[in-house]
Amino acid sequence: MTALAWLESTSVATAVGGSLTLTASLSAAHLLGFTLLSGAALVLHLRLVGAMLQRTALLEVSRPAGVLVAIGLTVSIVTGFLLFAARATSVGANGIFQTKMSLLVIAVVWQASLQYRLARATPLSPRSAPAIGAIGLLVWLSLAVTACAFILLE
Amino acid sequence: MTVLEVCEWLETTSLAIAIQESLYGFAILVGLHILGVAASVGMLLWVDLRLLGVALVRRPLREIYRSLAPWFAAGFAIMLLSGAALFTAFATAAYGNLFFRIKLLLLLLAGANAVVFHWFVERAADRGGSNESPSAAARFAGALSLAIWAGVIVMGRMMSYTMFSFG
Numbered sequence: 001m002t003a004l005a006w007l008e009s010t011s012v013a014t015a016v017g018g019s020l021t022l023t024a025s026l027s028a029a030h031l032l033g034f035t036l037l038s039g040a041a042l043v044l045h046l047r048l049v050g051a052m053l054q055r056t057a058l059l060e061v062s063r064p065a066g067v068l069v070a071i072g073l074t075v076s077i078v079t080g081f082l083l084f085a086a087r088a089t090s091v092g093a094n095g096i097f098q099t100k101m102s103l104l105v106i107a108v109v110w111q112a113s114l115q116y117r118l119a120r121a122t123p124l125s126p127r128s129a130p131a132i133g134a135i136g137l138l139v140w141l142s143l144a145v146t147a148c149a150f151i152l153l154e
Numbered sequence: 155m156t157v158l159e160v161c162e163w164l165e166t167t168s169l170a171i172a173i174q175e176s177l178y179g180f181a182i183l184v185g186l187h188i189l190g191v192a193a194s195v196g197m198l199l200w201v202d203l204r205l206l207g208v209a210l211v212r213r214p215l216r217e218i219y220r221s222l223a224p225w226f227a228a229g230f231a232i233m234l235l236s237g238a239a240l241f242t243a244f245a246t247a248a249y250g251n252l253f254f255r256i257k258l259l260l261l262l263l264a265g266a267n268a269v270v271f272h273w274f275v276e277r278a279a280d281r282g283g284s285n286e287s288p289s290a291a292a293r294f295a296g297a298l299s300l301a302i303w304a305g306v307i308v309m310g311r312m313m314s315y316t317m318f319s320f321g
Binding site: 020023024025027028031032034035036037038039040042043046051052053054055056057060061064068144145148149151152 | 180181184185188189191192193195196197198199200203208209210212213217218221222225304307308310311312315316
């Protein structure tokens with residue numbers, strides 16, 4: 001038995017797979033987590049690009065953004081894992097899902113390194129901040145679009 | 155003409171038929187709807203956190219609101235347009251869905267809350283206050299907005315699981 005088949009046979013996975021209410025509730029919580037994450041990533045990166053909150057100190061934006069990203073990610077990953085467990089073998093083989101997970105890893109590494117740099121108050125040069133903001137927006141948008149594609153086109 | 159008859163008529167319009175028959179039209183519209191919701195509510199959340207006195211407290215509320223508003227308004231426009239198009243294509247199924255009805259009610263509440271909030275923000279700014287701790291009314295408005303939008307998102311997901319055979 002493969003690891004994914006074992007995961008799918010666990011009692012938690014079968015409970016999720018067998019209940020529409022539980023699946024829908026987990027999906028709703030997954031979207032709530034994604035909303036926290038999206039808002040935080042958008043506000044922080046749009047602030048870096050220079051498109052909003054220009055009078056607010058960067059640290060005043062990056063601190064709550066870091067907290068919101070952490071909460072949103074935790075909720076999304078826990079609920080996403082439970083939804084994944086119920087259909088682990090088929091979803092695990094899905095190319096769009098694999099792309100989504102790869103982009104998630106890239107986005108998390110990107111965000112963690114950015115938050116670390118901003119928390120240490122390392123100054124960003126006026127020229128590099130918009131570029132960092134634009135790259136971050138692209139990374140998160142790619143993940144969001146792939147996540148939607150996975151839900152709808154699998 | 156009853157509401158149900160209007161829904162049935164909507165499904166016969168050329169827009170509805172185009173969405174129903176398109177291979178990717180439905181998926182693209184749902185994708186835009188979800189992205190619009192996540193982006194707009196996710197950014198509006200920052201105004202709510204400012205109201206609650208949790209984030210961005212060193213700058214005046216009106217400044218935060220005006221800086222964020224064009225962005226979350228654009229997200230709401232995407233959400234409403236894609237949602238209206240989806241409703242046109244599946245109006246009778248949506249009309250009969252309890253979660254859709256609750257979602258519509260919550261959206262009306264959110265709209266009313268936004269109008270009151272807009273009035274409140276502009277008046278509060280005229281009085282000049284910015285850095286003092288938020289009033290009980292401001293905290294209530296922030297908490298109410300958070301609760302309403304969380305409800306809209308949950309109802310939207312429940313609706314899609316009970317209207318269609320997939321999420």
